[in-house]
Amino acid sequence: xxxxxxxxxxxxxxxxxxxxxxxxxxxxxxxxxxxxxxxxxxxxxxxxxxxxxxxxxxxxxxxxxxxxxxxxxxxxxxxxxxxxxxxxxxxxxxxxxxxxxxxxxxxxxxxxxxxx
Amino acid sequence: xxxxxxxxxxxxxxxxxxxxxxxxxxxxxxxxxxxxxxxxxxxxxxxxxxxxxxxxxxxxxxxxxxxxxxxxxxxxxxxxxxxxxxxxxxxxxxxxxxxxxxxxxxxxxxxxxxxx
DNA sequence: CGAGATCGTTACGCAAGCGTTTCGATCGTG
DNA sequence: CACGATCGAAACGCTTGCGTAACGATCTCG
Numbered sequence: 001x002x003x004x005x006x007x008x009x010x011x012x013x014x015x016x017x018x019x020x021x022x023x024x025x026x027x028x029x030x031x032x033x034x035x036x037x038x039x040x041x042x043x044x045x046x047x048x049x050x051x052x053x054x055x056x057x058x059x060x061x062x063x064x065x066x067x068x069x070x071x072x073x074x075x076x077x078x079x080x081x082x083x084x085x086x087x088x089x090x091x092x093x094x095x096x097x098x099x100x101x102x103x104x105x106x107x108x109x110x111x112x113x114x115x116x
Numbered sequence: 117x118x119x120x121x122x123x124x125x126x127x128x129x130x131x132x133x134x135x136x137x138x139x140x141x142x143x144x145x146x147x148x149x150x151x152x153x154x155x156x157x158x159x160x161x162x163x164x165x166x167x168x169x170x171x172x173x174x175x176x177x178x179x180x181x182x183x184x185x186x187x188x189x190x191x192x193x194x195x196x197x198x199x200x201x202x203x204x205x206x207x208x209x210x211x212x213x214x215x216x217x218x219x220x221x222x223x224x225x226x227x228x229x230x231x232x
Numbered sequence: 233c234g235a236g237a238t239c240g241t242t243a244c245g246c247a248a249g250c251g252t253t254t255c256g257a258t259c260g261t262g
Numbered sequence: 263c264a265c266g267a268t269c270g271a272a273a274c275g276c277t278t279g280c281g282t283a284a285c286g287a288t289c290t291c292g
Contacts, residue, residue: 086239
């Protein structure tokens, strides 16, 4: 069963969640960082820099920098691939999982509160 | 009737829309800018810099700068309030409405394609 | 074994956003 | 009419992210 919304509900949902996200989390991930984080946690591993860059349609340094900053926040981790030591495998963390769990809760809450 | 979602659907929706937004729009609004834009278009006017700052929980220069950059993109407009010339009233534009219409379409489409 | 391809990272110069502080313009009120 | 309050914007120094172009490390394969 898919999620059905009217245009007003769709934008209202985005509005309410964005607003609460801005107010609640001071660390303010960019849209790109958010897309990367969600991709890492929702798509089956393994994840590499190159594959993420291709998926997002951006250059590799963008991914490297995003992993730098999100790694500093403890949201993701990097491990060298021992099978092919050129690769870096991106790992999930407990903190990252909790961060996305909070986001998911906000989306569900706000969705529930939307008018018809 | 509210919008009901499972945790997996909520994050899946955010993931799919963020990903498509990154790939489609090169101009990459920040989360704050997006929240401001949605607020201007979804909440009844008038909107002022000060009120927006209070709503978002940020300082006034943040709003000024966001309006600068989104104004340069044609997504919003600024008009001096003739009743109280200290105020600036933020106006919607056709381009901004179309931008959000595209976003709304993406949200609806991705919501529809979500698995159970 | 060695030349070329591929991996992620780093270096570089630049643009954009931040928070704090200050500013000019305008209003309200005594 | 003048003084204090309030509005949004500008100035300042700083941090972060960008795209392009390189780089060292590692793998592949003739």
